[in-house]
Amino acid sequence: MLALAEPPAQAALAPVRVDVRGLSKSFALHGRRIDAVEDVSFTVRQGEFVSLLGPSGSGKSTVLNMIATLLAPTGGSILIDGKAVVPGRTTPQVGYVYQKDTLFPWRTVADNIGYGLELAGLSKAERHERVARAVARVGLTGFEAAYPASLSGGMRQRASLMRTLVREPEILLMDEPFGALDTHTKLDMHDVLLKIWEREKQTVLFVTHDLGEALTLSDRIILFSARPGRIKDCFEVPFPRPRDGVAMRETPEYAALFSRIWHALGEEFKKARKS
Amino acid sequence: MSRPLSTLAWQVAIVAVLLALWQWAWSLKPYAPWAVPDLFDPYFVSRPSEIFEQFLRLSCLQPKPGELAMPGGTAFSACTARYENNLWFATFVTLRNTFFGFLTGVTSGVVLGLLLGRSPRLAEIASPFVTAVNSIPRIALAPIIILAFGIGDASKIATSWIVVVFLVFFNTFEGARSVDPDYVNASRLLGASEWQITRTVIIPSTMAWVFASLTPAVSFALIGVIVGEFIGAEFGIGRLIIESEARGEAAGMMVAVFVLMIVGIALSAGIQRMQSYLLRWQPRHQGR
Numbered sequence: 001m002l003a004l005a006e007p008p009a010q011a012a013l014a015p016v017r018v019d020v021r022g023l024s025k026s027f028a029l030h031g032r033r034i035d036a037v038e039d040v041s042f043t044v045r046q047g048e049f050v051s052l053l054g055p056s057g058s059g060k061s062t063v064l065n066m067i068a069t070l071l072a073p074t075g076g077s078i079l080i081d082g083k084a085v086v087p088g089r090t091t092p093q094v095g096y097v098y099q100k101d102t103l104f105p106w107r108t109v110a111d112n113i114g115y116g117l118e119l120a121g122l123s124k125a126e127r128h129e130r131v132a133r134a135v136a137r138v139g140l141t142g143f144e145a146a147y148p149a150s151l152s153g154g155m156r157q158r159a160s161l162m163r164t165l166v167r168e169p170e171i172l173l174m175d176e177p178f179g180a181l182d183t184h185t186k187l188d189m190h191d192v193l194l195k196i197w198e199r200e201k202q203t204v205l206f207v208t209h210d211l212g213e214a215l216t217l218s219d220r221i222i223l224f225s226a227r228p229g230r231i232k233d234c235f236e237v238p239f240p241r242p243r244d245g246v247a248m249r250e251t252p253e254y255a256a257l258f259s260r261i262w263h264a265l266g267e268e269f270k271k272a273r274k275s
Numbered sequence: 276m277s278r279p280l281s282t283l284a285w286q287v288a289i290v291a292v293l294l295a296l297w298q299w300a301w302s303l304k305p306y307a308p309w310a311v312p313d314l315f316d317p318y319f320v321s322r323p324s325e326i327f328e329q330f331l332r333l334s335c336l337q338p339k340p341g342e343l344a345m346p347g348g349t350a351f352s353a354c355t356a357r358y359e360n361n362l363w364f365a366t367f368v369t370l371r372n373t374f375f376g377f378l379t380g381v382t383s384g385v386v387l388g389l390l391l392g393r394s395p396r397l398a399e400i401a402s403p404f405v406t407a408v409n410s411i412p413r414i415a416l417a418p419i420i421i422l423a424f425g426i427g428d429a430s431k432i433a434t435s436w437i438v439v440v441f442l443v444f445f446n447t448f449e450g451a452r453s454v455d456p457d458y459v460n461a462s463r464l465l466g467a468s469e470w471q472i473t474r475t476v477i478i479p480s481t482m483a484w485v486f487a488s489l490t491p492a493v494s495f496a497l498i499g500v501i502v503g504e505f506i507g508a509e510f511g512i513g514r515l516i517i518e519s520e521a522r523g524e525a526a527g528m529m530v531a532v533f534v535l536m537i538v539g540i541a542l543s544a545g546i547q548r549m550q551s552y553l554l555r556w557q558p559r560h561q562g563r
Contacts, residue, residue, distance in 0.1 A: 070460055090464055102461040106479045106556045115475070116465040147556040167465065 014046035023076035035228035051214035055272035059229020095169030154185035226271035321525035329526035376435020377496035388447020435499030450484025
């Protein structure tokens with residue numbers, strides 16, 4: 001199992017950025033112990049795009065939140081760039097994108113995107129320049145002064161993505177960031193994200209329950225089992241880059257890999273429904 | 276006729292009928308005692324014409340009967356220079372004390388609310404005291420406050436403060452406790468320190484709750500000052516009411532009540548404008 005969760009040979013030379021070892025997490029719920037994550041180990045190397053795929057309740061988001069230091073693990077360890085993370089103390093090189101819209105409603109789009117830079121104490125001029133570039137990259141030009149409440153879901157998620165990316169994090173944790181969007185907007189966001197990633201090659205850990213999304217974006221898919229969350233399997237996604245999210249879905253290789261993972265995933269969805 | 280215009284016509288008609296009843300209904304009492312309730316007795320409610328005359332007198336527009344004084348004229352200036360029976364000065368004193376009561380009440384309410392709202396430990400310790408003090412009808416403390424602070428402005432500000440502070444405190448407290456933890460986490464993950472989180476997330480997101488309390492708070496502030504003035508004051512609208520009452524002058528009381536109504540309307544309109552500017556990010560305030 002552990003061997004499967006290792007990156008492919010050609011990436012093996014890149015340094016390990018995220019190293020998760022024997023991670024587990026249990027909660028107490030109404031006096032009962034719930035094991036959410038059990039003995040999860042994997043590594044992510046520099047510049048890799050890795051998806052954590054599984055049914056809801058499989059603990060994949062819990063794993064991500066522990067890496068983000070939002071949750072404390074019950075067992076095991078997490079190393080980022082060789083250093084153990086401390087729950088509650090954020091790691092500066094890590095950026096996090098939520099599924100839920102967490103743009104600050106009292107700030108304009110530009111002020112939301114520039115928020116992290118403001119915290120870091122950048123000058124107004126520098127902030128302005130970097131925000132303008134970020135806004136242009138995701139097609140939000142003209143909406144800088146708008147408040148989030150007046151934007152569509154897709155636009156909000158673009159702004160949200162740029163709020164994280166404008167700080168240029170080297171490691172990006174994404175928790176079903178496009179889960180709340182309609183199919184069309186979602187495909188659109190895949191292209192936006194792929195364009196950015198193919199240029200900047202952040203190390204990405206992407207949580208999703210959407211197999212198509214995982215295949216479109218990732219180098220590697222780590223499949224989680226239904227609760228308690230364990231790593232069930234691991235798949236290479238060898239499609240060439242740059243990728244076209246829509247065109248690649250029409251190739252026979254895509255169909256073959258899709259059906260292979262689909263069956264493995266299907267079993268877990270069935271288990272998740274039963275419990 | 277457009278709808279708003281017909282609405283306005285109805286409103287004007289209602290006011291006209293009420294004023295007419297108020298003015299003339301009592302004159303019909305000898306002819307039809309069963310048709311005119313005692314409510315219209317001018318001894319208690321005066322008459323619009325008398326109220327208007329009393330207004331002209333108290334506002335120095337007609338210091339002596341039959342003699343109109345123009346604002347800026349010598350008669351007017353001489354009258355407004357007095358402290359006694361001067362509507363302008365009374366209004367000024369009441370407004371000033373309301374303002375300070377409101378300001379101190381809101382500031383301390385917000386600070387206390389943020390403090391207890393963000394510190395579960397402090398909130399736990401303070402909880403029984405807050406409940407106890409909150410159970411006292413604040414107005415009951417007014418005589419004690421007058422005793423302690425004297426009949427000057429300080430006691431009016433203190434009475435006003437004590438009625439405002441709890442209202443604002445409870446709203447701020449609820450607001451600070453209900454800040455979406457995802458905003459706090461998002462901010463932390465974007466590199467915010469605890470103080471930065473407070474300044475850029477907790478305070479702005481609590482402000483919507485604080486503002487919801489400001490319109491009632493300004494009315495409360497005014498109530499606090501008026502009650503303080505009832506119990507013991509040298510000047511102010513409340514004092515004017517008590518004086519008129521002592522002299523059995525319903526018209527004087529009515530003038531004061533109308534001034535309070537106008538002041539109340541102006542204050543809440545001001546708060547509402549400030550609110551829709553500062554909360555312009557909320558959907559319901561957009562496009563205004």
